[in-house]
Each structure stands twice: as structure tokens, then as C-alpha cells.
Amino acid sequence: MTIQDFTTKSQPNWCPGCGNYGIITALKQALVELKINPKNTVIVSGIGCSSKLPHWVKTFGFHSLHGRGLPIAQGIKLANPKLTVIAVGGDGDGYGIGMAHFIHALRRNIDLLYIVHNNGVYGLTKGQIAPTGQIGFISPTTPFGSIEEPINPIKLAMGAGGTFIARGFADQIEHLKDLFISGIKHSGFGFIDVLQPCIAFNKINTREWYKEKVYLLKTMPKNYTEAVKLAQEKTKIPLGIFWQKKTKNYDELYQVLNSKN
Numbered sequence: 701m702t703i704q705d706f707t708t709k710s711q712p713n714w715c716p717g718c719g720n721y722g723i724i725t726a727l728k729q730a731l732v733e734l735k736i737n738p739k740n741t742v743i744v745s746g747i748g749c750s751s752k753l754p755h756w757v758k759t760f761g762f763h764s765l766h767g768r769g770l771p772i773a774q775g776i777k778l779a780n781p782k783l784t785v786i787a788v789g790g791d792g793d794g795y796g797i798g799m800a801h802f803i804h805a806l807r808r809n810i811d812l813l814y815i816v817h818n819n820g821v822y823g824l825t826k827g828q829i830a831p832t833g834q835i836g837f838i839s840p841t842t843p844f845g846s847i848e849e850p851i852n853p854i855k856l857a858m859g860a861g862g863t864f865i866a867r868g869f870a871d872q873i874e875h876l877k878d879l880f881i882s883g884i885k886h887s888g889f890g891f892i893d894v895l896q897p898c899i900a901f902n903k904i905n906t907r908e909w910y911k912e913k914v915y916l917l918k919t920m921p922k923n924y925t926e927a928v929k930l931a932q933e934k935t936k937i938p939l940g941i942f943w944q945k946k947t948k949n950y951d952e953l954y955q956v957l958n959s960k961n
């Protein structure tokens with residue numbers, strides 16, 4: 701397997717400098733390192749800039765509806781558990797209109813990886829604030845600056861019973877690749893929030909802003925309480941695996957149930 705095996709003839713048309721480029725590179729590298737056959741891989745997305753990703757990775761793909769990538773990804777995995785299934789989307793897609801699907805996917809624990817490109821804006825529709833947008837963010841829908849507390853995806857996933865919860869940064873490709881590998885290997889629902897600069901519309905969370913704030917966790921938090929505490933850090937932003945719990949995934953639970961009937 702090489703990167704070429706996952707590279708399509710058509711090239712991404714994201715804005716030059718967009719964080720999506722780092723995410724797609726890390727994802728291809730992870731698939732190569734895991735020696736995953738592109739023919740046994742499906743990437744599913746919702747709607748948004750990041751949701752164009754399945755067009756540019758040479759696997760099977762499904763560019764679906766706004767906020768609906770997760771139910772389709774779960775359906776694909778249930779229909780054929782042998783496939784490697786990866787769902788991608790933005791924070792507007794996954795933490796806005798798709799929020800209920802996200803919470804249920806976390807508790808359902810079907811064996812797939814969900815990557816959220818988190819840039820705080822709806823980039824495709826010209827920069828309206830999204831659920832992770834910061835207080836004070838001025839956008840077409842918040843002309844005087846947002847007064848709403850942004851969603852904390854890591855804390856939310858912890859509360860909803862996630863079994864693999866991590867955060868990466870689009871510019872730290874090597875680290876991100878390792879997170880993707882761990883997320884794909886995890887038996888159950890892997891969730892990775894990826895901080896990503898939108899150079900066109902987010903003038904608060906810029907590349908430089910992130911670079912000053914992010915740092916790598918040396919080890920995974922010792923327990924749930926420590927993980928939640930770290931997830932709430934604001935001055936600095938920790939990157940890495942916050943929480944991983946070994947538990948039976950959906951497929952295994954289904955087999956247990958079936959053997960009893």
C-alpha cells in the first residue's frame with residue numbers, strides 16, 4: 701500500500717492553506733500504515749467543506765445529507781461488519797443538525813471511526829458561526845458577536861458514554877495519523893475531534909492561535925475525572941487520547957444476544 705493507492709485523479713478544491721489538507725493527508729497515511737485495502741473501506745460524509753473529503757480518497761464513499769453521515773455509516777457497518785467504515789464531517793454538520801445522531805452513535809458503540817473537522821464556522825455557506833464558535837465571534841448570523849458558550853465536544857462525548865475520545869490538530873499530521881490509527885483499531889465507536897483553521901472565515905482561531913495553545917498529552921488521563929478536567933482546559937488545549945474504554949461493541953453484543961435466543 702502507498703499513498704498513491706488512496707489518491708484520486710481529481711484534486712481537492714479547498715482554499716489553499718485550509719486545515720482540511722492536513723486531515724486528508726493524515727488519514728491516507730493511517731490507511732497506508734494499517735495496510736487497509738481501499739476496496740474494503742468506505743468513507744461517509746455529511747455536508748460542508750470537510751464533507752467533500754470522500755471525493756478525494758480512493759476508497760468507496762458516500763457524500764450524504766447535512767448531519768446524516770453517522771446513521772448511514774452505522775447502517776453500512778451493520779450491513780457488512782468486515783468493512784472499515786469512517787465517517788467525516790464538520791462541527792456544524794456533526795454538532796449542529798447532526799448532534800442527536802452523534803450522541804446516539806456514542807452510546808450505541810458501533811465499530812467505526814468518526815472524524816470531526818472542527819473549525820468553528822460553516823465554511824461552505826460563507827462563515828456563519830457553528831456550535832464550537834467562540835464567544836465574541838462576529839459572523840453573518842452574529843453581527844454583534846456571539847454571546848453563546850461554545851460546545852465542548854470532548855466533554856460531551858465523555859458524558860454520552862463514548863469509548864474512544866481524542867483530539868488532534870490538523871497541522872500536527874504525524875500525531876493526527878497516530879490518533880487515526882488508534883481510532884480505527886479501537887473496537888467500538890472511535891471519535892476524534894480535529895481542530896482545523898478555516899483561513900477564509902475564522903479570524904479568531906487562526907493557525908497561529910492554535911499553535912500557541914495546543915500541546916500534546918504525554919499519557920492518557922488516569923481516570924474519567926481527570927479526563928473531564930483536561931477536556932475543560934481553556935488557556936491551553938491538550939491534544940491526544942482523553943478516554944478509551946474496552947467494552948463489547950455493537951456487533952459483539954448482537955452475537956451474544958443471538959446466541960441466547
Ligand code: SF4
Nearest residue numbers: 715718749823898899
Ligand atoms: Fe477550508 Fe474554510 Fe476554505 Fe472551507 S472555507 S475550504 S473550511 S478554509
